[in-house]
Amino acid sequence: MLGFESSCDETACAVTNGTEVLSNVVASQIPTHAKFGGVVPELASREHLESIWPCMRSAIEESGIDPDQLDGIAVTEGPGLVGALLISVQAARAYGAAMGKPVYGIHHLEGHVYSVYLDQENKDSSSEPLAAHLALLVSGGHTMLVDARGPGEYVIVGTSRDDAVGEAFDKAAKMLGIGYPGGPVIDRLAAQGDPKRFKFPRAMLAPRDNLEFSFSGLKTSMFVHLQREGQPDSRQALMDLCASYQEAIVDVLLEKTRRALKLTGHRRVHVVGGVAANSVLRSRFTDLCAQRGLEFRAAPLKYCGDNAAMVALAGQRQALAGLPAHVDVHTNRSIEDVLR
Ligand code: KG4
Ligand code: ZN
Numbered sequence: 001m002l003g004f005e006s007s008c009d010e011t012a013c014a015v016t017n018g019t020e021v022l023s024n025v026v027a028s029q030i031p032t033h034a035k036f037g038g039v040v041p042e043l044a045s046r047e048h049l050e051s052i053w054p055c056m057r058s059a060i061e062e063s064g065i066d067p068d069q070l071d072g073i074a075v076t077e078g079p080g081l082v083g084a085l086l087i088s089v090q091a092a093r094a095y096g097a098a099m100g101k102p103v104y105g106i107h108h109l110e111g112h113v114y115s116v117y118l119d120q121e122n123k124d125s126s127s128e129p130l131a132a133h134l135a136l137l138v139s140g141g142h143t144m145l146v147d148a149r150g151p152g153e154y155v156i157v158g159t160s161r162d163d164a165v166g167e168a169f170d171k172a173a174k175m176l177g178i179g180y181p182g183g184p185v186i187d188r189l190a191a192q193g194d195p196k197r198f199k200f201p202r203a204m205l206a207p208r209d210n211l212e213f214s215f216s217g218l219k220t221s222m223f224v225h226l227q228r229e230g231q232p233d234s235r236q237a238l239m240d241l242c243a244s245y246q247e248a249i250v251d252v253l254l255e256k257t258r259r260a261l262k263l264t265g266h267r268r269v270h271v272v273g274g275v276a277a278n279s280v281l282r283s284r285f286t287d288l289c290a291q292r293g294l295e296f297r298a299a300p301l302k303y304c305g306d307n308a309a310m311v312a313l314a315g316q317r318q319a320l321a322g323l324p325a326h327v328d329v330h331t332n333r334s335i336e337d338v339l340r
Contacts, residue, residue: 001319002059002073002095003312004052004088007080007108008141009039011051011088012308015063015070016316019117021309023062024302027051030181037174045083052091059308070101074315077105078330079141085329093327102325104315108306109335112137112272113148114317115299115310130317133295134266136257138281139273139306140166140181143213143253144335145260148270151317152339157260158211161204165249166275168215172222172245176231176238186242187278193236193243198225200248202255211256211263218248250281254288261294268295277304 005012009029015022029047033039060067075092078085089105096103113135134157135146143165145158163171166183173182178189200221203214222245232238257269271285276299289296303310319325323339 001312001316002056002067002070003308003310003315004056004073004075004092005108005111005306005308005311006048006052006084006088007076007078008084008306009033009044010306011048011055012306013052013055013059014307014309014312015059015065016118016309016312018316019120019313021119022065023059024307024309025055025059025062026305026307027055034180037180038170039081041081041083044081045087048084048087052087056091056095067099070099072096072102072104072315072319072325074104074106074312074318075327076108076111076311077328079108079332082329082331085331089327089329102319103327104318104323104325105327106311106314106318107333107335107338108311109137109142109144109146110152110154110338111310111314112139112299113146113154113270113335114314115272115303115307116270116297118303118309118313119300131268132266133268133270134257134260134264135270135272136253136276137273138165138253138271138275140164140170142273143215145211145256146335147260147264147266151321152323154335154338156334156336157263158213158256160213160215162214162216163219165213165215165253166273168218168249169246169275171219175222175226176241178238181274183275183278186246187280189239190243190246190280193239193241195243195247197240198244200245202248202252205252205255209259209263211259213252213256215249218245246278246280250278250284253281254284257285258288269297271298272304273299274305277301
């Protein structure tokens with residue numbers, strides 16, 4: 001399966017065979033957007049347009065396959081930035097028409113859900129259905145707990161009222177002037193910091209069954225802290241600040257996941273999306289699941305961020321399930337509506 005992904009600031013193409021990734025090309029636009037501290041949609045679309053064909057050629061070349069061997073093409077149809085989505089949707093349609101291959105539209109978040117299966121040892125697991133699990137989906141655009149009952153069957157049990165968790169990382173890093181995207185930088189600095197030194201709020205913990213998230217207040221509290229105290233006056237103070245901020249985020253993600261496990265009764269937890277690369281998040285989830293005897297999987301590090309291999313795998317499952325090849329562009333459809 002040939003996958004395309006351009007929903008935000010990564011132009012990506014990949015070729016997969018079941019869960020085996022034959023090639024995975026990602027052209028990141030980070031240098032373009034870094035100076036603005038966030039993604040500029042118009043610039044993203046223009047760059048996708050320039051990168052999409054070179055990415056596709058490299059993905060096919062690196063995979064070593066003959067394009068005639070493809071079962072089909074899978075492309076992210078949403079959610080995302082409309083101008084960005086259009087680039088790979090049109091590329092996939094054009095290539096599909098030229099090659100006489102079916103084109104499957106994939107929900108971006110369903111792609112992330114499948115990312116945990118990529119590059120698994122059992123390479124021939126393409127017919128294995130998605131195991132029922134609780135997914136914590138954490139990225140620059142989404143924060144969500146999803147009751148994944150099987151392929152195409154998703155129920156959102158908790159989501160953010162305002163900002164996504166990745167946004168909380170990125171904006172804090174912007175305020176601290178330490179780079180973009182903020183998540184990996186904060187993660188690195190926090191590794192040598194004291195997470196108890198500064199106090200940051202853990203929002204929406206009450207009432208005890210609350211499964212919603214909110215991160216805008218956390219961002220504000222960083223802003224207020226910097227207004228009051230000024231920028232950290234030493235490297236150690238910066239590392240402590242990053243560690244304390246990150247701890248507030250991870251505490252909330254862990255607590256809400258515990259609650260969602262109680263609600264859904266799942267014995268398996270998956271963590272996916274760009275923020276799933278966070279080292280403290282991964283280790284605390286590993287510990288939680290070990291203590292409770294739960295199955296745990298985090299997306300492999302190289303497939304946490306946006307990529308087309310996850311899209312291709314989701315497309316392959318769609319094809320195996322006999323679902324019709326159909327592609328549309330939608331900027332805001334819920335993961336609950338993937339089987340429209
Ligand atoms: O999934 P993704 O690549 O794009 C979206 O679909 O949004 O996620 C990007 C987000 C960014 O906000 C970035 O700061 C965050 O993932 N991120 C991290 C880490 N690596 C990437 N956040 C925390 N810790 C990390 N190590
Ligand atoms: Zn994503």
